Amino acid sequence: MQINVAQQLKNPIGSTRSYTIDSTMEMGPDMVCPVQGEVTFTRIGQGILVNGTLTAQAQLECSRCLRPFRAPLRFSMEEIFYPTINIADGLPAPAPEEPSAFTIDEHHILDLSEAVRQYCIMAMPMKPLCRADCAGLCPVCGGNLNEKKCNCQVPEVDPRWAKLRELSLPTEVKVTPKKRKGAQ
Numbered sequence: 317m318q319i320n321v322a323q324q325l326k327n328p329i330g331s332t333r334s335y336t337i338d339s340t341m342e343m344g345p346d347m348v349c350p351v352q353g354e355v356t357f358t359r360i361g362q363g364i365l366v367n368g369t370l371t372a373q374a375q376l377e378c379s380r381c382l383r384p385f386r387a388p389l390r391f392s393m394e395e396i397f398y399p400t401i402n403i404a405d406g407l408p409a410p411a412p413e414e415p416s417a418f419t420i421d422e423h424h425i426l427d428l429s430e431a432v433r434q435y436c437i438m439a440m441p442m443k444p445l446c447r448a449d450c451a452g453l454c455p456v457c458g459g460n461l462n463e464k465k466c467n468c469q470v471p472e473v474d475p476r477w478a479k480l481r482e483l484s485l486p487t488e489v490k491v492t493p494k495k496r497k498g499a500q
Contacts, residue, residue, distance in 0.1 A: 317337060317339050317351075317427065317428035317432060318425050318426070318427045318428075318429075319335060319357075319425070319426050319428070320423075320424055320426075321357065321364055321397075321420060321424055321425075321426045322403060324357060324359055324364065325359065325363075325364070325399060325403040325420075325424060326403055326404075327359050328359065329359050329361055330352065330358070330359065330360075331358070331359045331362060332356055332357065332358045332359070333356070333357045334354060334355070334356045334357075335354070335355050335356075335357070336352075336353075336354055336371045337351060337352060337353050337354070337355055337368070337370060337428070337432075338351075338352050339351050341372065341427060341429065341432055341433055341436060341462040342433075343374065343433060343436060343437070345499070347374075347375055348375075349372045349373055349374050349375070349389075350372065350373050350435060351370055351371070351372045351373055351432060351436070352370065352371055352372075353368055353369050353370030354368055354369065355370070355393075355428070356368060356370030357426070360396065361400040362396060362398055362412075363396055363397050363399050363420060364396070364399075364420065364426060365391070365394070365395075365396050365397075366393065366394070366395050366396075366397060366426075366428065367392075367394050368392070368393055369390070369391070369392045369393075370390075370391060370392075370393065370432065370435070371388065371390050372388075372391075372436050372439070373386050373387070373388060373389070374386070374387050374436065374440055375387075375391055376440065376441075376444040377444065377493055378444060378445055378446035378450055379443045379444055379445060380393070380445060380446075380450040380451070380452035380453070381446060381450055381451070381452050381453055381461070381462055382453065382462050383446055383462075385444075385446040387440070387441070387444060389436060389440065390439070391435045391438070391439040391441040392437070393432070394434045395418055395431050396417070396418070397418045397419060397420050397426050397479065398411075398412040398418070398419050398420065399419070399424070400418045400419050400420060400421060400422055401422045401424070403424065403464075404473050418430065418431055426454055436439035446462075450462060454466040454468055455468075455470065456468035456469070456470065456471070
């Protein structure tokens with residue numbers, strides 16, 4: 317996902333170009349995601365503003381049954397890419413104030429890979445589920461309850477914790493205001 321933006325950096329502020337993305341992203345060891353969508357590059361005073369809506373297919377592991385599954389991801393991105401070399405004179409451009417800002421390399425190549433990878437990670441669910449009604453694993457034998465019904469007996473609660481079962485929150489809490497001194 318590398319695009320040469322030398323010509324666009326020479327264009328006036330406000331000029332735009334659109335690109336279609338159809339690529340694969342390496343998200344980590346043994347994890348490759350196909351990514352598709354449209355992005356628009358807009359020339360701004362500081363560099364190039366990238367806007368777009370992308371979709372990806374991530375290989376995740378269900379948090380209940382531990383089975384791998386493919387999850388569709390959809391996300392919008394908006395990032396500014398700052399040039400490292402001034403296009404007009406070839407001298408180094410001032411560094412962006414934010415140390416983690418995305419940059420355009422000295423050959424005027426804008427690489428979307430890291431920005432897209434970060435947006436993919438942010439779009440992933442915190443608790444991935446293969447399906448909403450996933451039954452998970454049996455706490456005794458570890459069998460997948462989506463595949464077969466389990467007849468394991470759930471062990472009794474440790475008697476030292478039995479008193480906690482008797483505790484419950486009241487269903488309705490009444491608040492009675494206190495009377496202040498001198499009030500009638």
